[in-house]
Amino acid sequence: MAIPDGCSAMSSVTPDDSSKDVKPEAPEELPPPPPPEPEPEKTVATSVKPPEEVWMEDYDELIGPEEKPKPRKRKNRHWGAIIVTVAVIVFFLAWTFLSPKVMTQVGQTYVNSATYASWGNFTGYRDIWAGNMTWGLSISGRSLTANSSSLEVHVLLTKVYEKPGNWFFRGTSVTLNNVSIFEVDGTYVASMSNWTDVGYGLMATVPVTFATNGTYDLYVHAKFTVYEVMRIGFIPLEAVEIEAAYFDEPVIVD
Numbered sequence: 001m002a003i004p005d006g007c008s009a010m011s012s013v014t015p016d017d018s019s020k021d022v023k024p025e026a027p028e029e030l031p032p033p034p035p036p037e038p039e040p041e042k043t044v045a046t047s048v049k050p051p052e053e054v055w056m057e058d059y060d061e062l063i064g065p066e067e068k069p070k071p072r073k074r075k076n077r078h079w080g081a082i083i084v085t086v087a088v089i090v091f092f093l094a095w096t097f098l099s100p101k102v103m104t105q106v107g108q109t110y111v112n113s114a115t116y117a118s119w120g121n122f123t124g125y126r127d128i129w130a131g132n133m134t135w136g137l138s139i140s141g142r143s144l145t146a147n148s149s150s151l152e153v154h155v156l157l158t159k160v161y162e163k164p165g166n167w168f169f170r171g172t173s174v175t176l177n178n179v180s181i182f183e184v185d186g187t188y189v190a191s192m193s194n195w196t197d198v199g200y201g202l203m204a205t206v207p208v209t210f211a212t213n214g215t216y217d218l219y220v221h222a223k224f225t226v227y228e229v230m231r232i233g234f235i236p237l238e239a240v241e242i243e244a245a246y247f248d249e250p251v252i253v254d
Helices: 017-021 051-063 079-097
Strands: 120-128 131-141 150-164 169-183 188-191 194-197 202-209 214-216 218-230 234-246 251-253
Touching (some): 120 234, 131 169, 131 218, 150 169, 150 218, 169 202
Antiparallel strands (some): 131 150, 188 202, 214 251
16 A cells, blocks of 8 residues: 655554553462472492301390309208207117017916916906007915914016007017005005016015904905007007906915
8 A cells, every 4th residue: 555645654553552451460370399309218238147147146145145153152051950860860769779678478377377376366458559468467475384474475467468559569568566465345455565577577576464363365456557669669558457366265364
């Protein structure tokens, strides 16, 4: 298109001011920066030990280092127990050594003897836990002489038979406690003056003196203690009493 004469070569153009009324848009929010990438882990080079060395380390940890041996303590000697033991042994030895001798059983020899039982006899038995025992009493003495009112009576205690209760019991021994003579009405006449062990029994001597002349029916009363002799020691077993062992004939004093 041709530009007319008389016009400037350039015409002023009024700019469009509509852009002045438009507010600028807010800038869009930027996204957060991405997190930093983790640094690669540093690998530590470890030395791999043979299984034998690992086993040895475990074993060392288990038993620990060797400790120095502690000094041995001296054991206290139990003198008290030793003294008590020796005392008990000595006691049992003494108890056994001092045990009485077992009395010999002699059967019916003396209770049926015309010499030892010329004035009478007695046989009695005991059956207890310690065994079965039969005891015999034999009465003898010299006859009265003319114009005499005294005589001497001998009473012999013997073991007729014995069977101990068991193996631990060896047998019995006895001691005489009393031997007395009475009249049948209970009047006391005399008691033993002594007794002795004659080997086959215990012999008691009873001196008798009569106050007046006459005929006397008499009996013997005896007491004795029985001891049980054991393999170790002895014990008092029982006291035995023979209430009456009668004379076979009366004693006549003129």
